[in-house]
Amino acid sequence: MLWQQGLAVDLVAMENLDRIKEYELVVLPYTHLVGEQQSSVLKEYVAGGGTLVADPGLAFRDRRAWVQPARPGLDSLFGCREPKLKALLEPVQVVVLDVAMEVHTMLARLELCGSGQDLSDGACALITNSVGKGRTFYFSFYPGLSHRAA
Secondary structure: OOHHHOOOOOOOOHHHHHHHHHOOEEEEOOOOEOOHHHHHHHHHHHHOOOEEEEOOOOOOEOOOOOEOOOOOOHHHHHOEEEEEEEEEEEEEEEEEOOEEEEEEEEEEEEEEOOOOEEOOOOOOOEEEEEEOOEEEEEEOOOOOOEEOOO
């Protein structure tokens, strides 16, 4: 979607995550596998002034791909935790930028923790947090891939 909007995009492998300090904005799409070392890089990036955007399920699984009960230090970074995440099987028809597409609805609920702020009028659909010189944004749905009915 970013390419379609004419924005320059670069892809950085998790193995080379140290490279993100070169960027003003980093988007972590569908990044379910995040370890302690990568979590430290993300925290350092935001504290140094970077802006980090993530969608549901960030660090949801450990290196063995098992669901982990707590994200490695990322709840405090994003100012929220995600106690429930579930995809519904029936697709929904939505129109985005004049393009009709089928998407899957996500049931996701965020809880504020630490200094997180709800930007969605109490719906906990978008949480922001300030850490050091930087900022984070966390969605409770997959922007561009899912649809939040309410």
